[in-house]
Amino acid sequence: MKHIKNISPWAWVPTLYFAQGIPYFIVNNISVLMFAKMGVPNGEMALFTSLLYLPWTIKPFWSPFVDIIKTKRWWVVSMQMLMSIAFILLALTIPHPDESTIAAGTTPISLFTVTLMLFIVTAFASATHDIAADGFYMLALRQGQQAEFVGIRSTFYRLASIFGQGVLVAIAGAIELRYNNIPLSWTITLLVTAVLFSLVTFYHLFAIPQPTSDRSVLEPGTVTVGIILKEFGRTFATYFTKPGALFAIIFMLLYRLPEAFLIKMCIPFLIASKESGGLELSTAEVGIVYGTIGVISLTVGGILGGLFASRFGLKKSIWWMAGCLTLPCLTFVYLAIAQPGNLLAISAAIAIEQFGYGFGFTAYMLYMMYFSEGEFKTSHYAICTAFMALSMMIPGMFAGYIQEAVGYTDFFWMVIICCIATVAVTFFADRRIAPGYGKK
Numbered sequence: 001m002k003h004i005k006n007i008s009p010w011a012w013v014p015t016l017y018f019a020q021g022i023p024y025f026i027v028n029n030i031s032v033l034m035f036a037k038m039g040v041p042n043g044e045m046a047l048f049t050s051l052l053y054l055p056w057t058i059k060p061f062w063s064p065f066v067d068i069i070k071t072k073r074w075w076v077v078s079m080q081m082l083m084s085i086a087f088i089l090l091a092l093t094i095p096h097p098d099e100s101t102i103a104a105g106t107t108p109i110s111l112f113t114v115t116l117m118l119f120i121v122t123a124f125a126s127a128t129h130d131i132a133a134d135g136f137y138m139l140a141l142r143q144g145q146q147a148e149f150v151g152i153r154s155t156f157y158r159l160a161s162i163f164g165q166g167v168l169v170a171i172a173g174a175i176e177l178r179y180n181n182i183p184l185s186w187t188i189t190l191l192v193t194a195v196l197f198s199l200v201t202f203y204h205l206f207a208i209p210q211p212t213s214d215r216s217v218l219e220p221g222t223v224t225v226g227i228i229l230k231e232f233g234r235t236f237a238t239y240f241t242k243p244g245a246l247f248a249i250i251f252m253l254l255y256r257l258p259e260a261f262l263i264k265m266c267i268p269f270l271i272a273s274k275e276s277g278g279l280e281l282s283t284a285e286v287g288i289v290y291g292t293i294g295v296i297s298l299t300v301g302g303i304l305g306g307l308f309a310s311r312f313g314l315k316k317s318i319w320w321m322a323g324c325l326t327l328p329c330l331t332f333v334y335l336a337i338a339q340p341g342n343l344l345a346i347s348a349a350i351a352i353e354q355f356g357y358g359f360g361f362t363a364y365m366l367y368m369m370y371f372s373e374g375e376f377k378t379s380h381y382a383i384c385t386a387f388m389a390l391s392m393m394i395p396g397m398f399a400g401y402i403q404e405a406v407g408y409t410d411f412f413w414m415v416i417i418c419c420i421a422t423v424a425v426t427f428f429a430d431r432r433i434a435p436g437y438g439k440k
Contacts, residue, residue, distance in 0.1 A: 007209040009141060009149055015207065016076070019200050020133050021160025023083050023126035024170075026193060027052050027119050030164060033320045034186050035112065037163040037176075038095075039102035044109040052119055055127035057389065063131045063382035064235035071214045072139060072378060075132035079125045080201040086122045087194035090115060095189065096183040135378025135386070138369055140211045146369060147310035147438040150362050151303030158299055159420060168193060191361040235379045242380075244432055251425045252387040253394075255322075255364050258329050258418040259357055260395035265403050265411060266290065269332070270346075274339055277408035289347050297351040301358025311364050313439035314370060315430065318363045325360025326419035328353040334415060336409040366438050367429060 029050060035045040050228045066075050095363050138146060139155065168189050174184035186365075270286050272278020281289065288370070309317045314388065331349035340346055368388065372381040403411040 001433050009145060012204065012207045013141075013149050013153055013204060014135070014156040015139075015200055016133055018156040018160045018163075019080060019197065019204070020126075020158040022164055022193070022197060023122050023129070024056070025161055026087075026168075027125050027126065029121045030168060030277055031119055033169065034172075035164050037102075037172075037186070038097060038112075039107035039252030040104045040109050040112070041105060041107075048109055048116060052116075052123050055120075055123040056130070059131055059275075060379070060383040060386045061085075061128040063379040064232045064376065065381075066128065066131045066135065067235065067376050067379045068216060068231045070216055072132045072136035073208055073210060073214055076129060076136055076208065077201070077204055078310055079132065080204060082125045083122050083129070083200050084194065084198040087190060087197055088126065090118045090122075091187055091194050093118070093192040093286070094183060094187050102182060110168065120294070121153070130385075131378060131382045134381050136208075136214060138372070138377055138381065139213045140209055144310050147314070147362075147366055148150075148306055150309070150365050151299075151306030151358075154302040154306075154358075154361075154365075155299050158295065160402075162295075213235075217360045231396070233354045235376045238374070238376060239380050239383050242371070243376070244371075247425075247428060248367075248384075249387055249433070251367060251429050252364075252384060253282040254421040254425045255367075256325070256361070256391055257395060258326060258352075259420045260392045260413070261399045261402075261418060262329060262332060262353075263392070263416050264396040264399040265408070266332075267337070268400075268403075269408050272408070277336060277339075279335060279339060281343075281346070285343060289350050293347050294350045294354040298358040299416035301360075302357035302362060302366070303358075305359040305362030308359070309366055309438050311439070314363065314432040314437045315368045315435050316389035317438075318426055318430055318433065321360040322422055323360075324356040325363075326416075328356030329412070329415050329419060332412040333409070336412050367433075370421065370433060370437055 028049070032045065032049045032114045035049065036042070066072065095111045095115065099113060101107050137149075141149065172185045172189040172191060176182055179185070240246070266284060267290060270277050270290060272280065274280050302307050305317075305321060308320070331353045335346065335349050359393075368381060368384040372378075372384055374380065399411075402414065408415065
């Protein structure tokens with residue numbers, strides 16, 4: 001397969017990662033709000049929407065098939081087509097419970113059986129799309145370009161979050177207010193999503209390049225069940241037997257340890273009363289300080305981190321990025337001790353911390369790409385993302401209990417102590433990274 005034409009990464013990287021984010025936020029966030037507004041009891045709603053997250057958790061178990069069967073481009077476009085169809089069917093089949101049932105909060109989840117099935121299809125398609133898109137990104141771009149566009153892809157993924165949790169919710173709310181019809185509001189909202197996503201899919205049919213390096217691991221005509229299973233096992237075997245695999249896993253679990261604790265307690269700290277050690281901000285103020293200024297700072301940090309890494313390479317950048325990831329955590333120690341009432345001071349502290357995290361996280365993403373290099377880079381990167389999720393999940397599970405036991409000030413001092421883990425794994429990673437990797 002040859003390049004048909006030279007297509008700039010700017011023509012497809014932003015839209016690819018915008019398309020990657022939309023179904024994730026629809027399935028995992030919009031579904032919660034939609035079921036709640038439709039009157040589904042909280043117990044059933046929480047149970048079934050939580051189960052929808054499963055495909056993203058277990059996606060490494062079928063990621064090898066994306067390497068073995070077809071090309072990454074084929075998987076990307078095919079999954080987008082499947083999700084477009086699912087969104088259309090969601091809009092056409094959404095149930096319309098009566099107003100009294102919705103008001104009473106007694107709408108049975110069984111009424112949404114078809115909706116849940118379509119969400120499940122979308123979830124598996126989206127998780128598969130994530131695998132293929134990340135693999136295609138590494139195949140279609142040179143190392144320097146990968147570093148350069150790390151911030152861009154993160155930015156457009158976050159824009160998908162804003163679109164999914166902001167714009168679409170606003171559309172649903174406006175329609176509900178105008179027509180006083182909750183089912184209609186979500187029908188139209190999902191239809192808007194279906195139309196937009198279908199247009200992006202159609203655009204990608206022509207905009208996504210066809211690099212010669214994007215090919216199936218197995219030669220055409222040689223694919224059998226036995227060979228597929230053999231290659232599947234070889235994918236995992238080659239990952240865990242790679243030189244330095246144990247350290248790579250430790251790095252992925254510990255590099256973000258301070259942020260994993262911090263991010264879980266950030267918003268509770270902002271809204272907690274002064275008496276309990278918090279800043280006592282209103283919901284609107286949290287939206288400004290964390291949801292707007294924080295997200296902008298995080299985005300800018302990610303973009304500049306990508307440009308910095310592409311200029312100097314991962315090896316020369318990693319210490320700067322580790323420093324930016326750890327030192328700004330001190331801003332929360334300051335906030336917990338001083339408890340300032342000045343919104344400008346709080347905003348500045350949040351902006352510094354979020355910028356540092358965005359800048360420092362670039363090294364983490366590049367390291368995962370670096371370790372994934374090789375024959376099964378798509379599958380190996382997907383396995384890395386599983387460890388990435390684990391690195392945030394495990395500390396987050398215990399963060400609340402620790403904070404309740406020691407208070408906010410001591411909790412944030414504990415976060416600073418956790419920075420030692422980041423420094424330690426950075427020290428050993430620096431000695432293993434090839435000079436020039438990621439440099440444009």
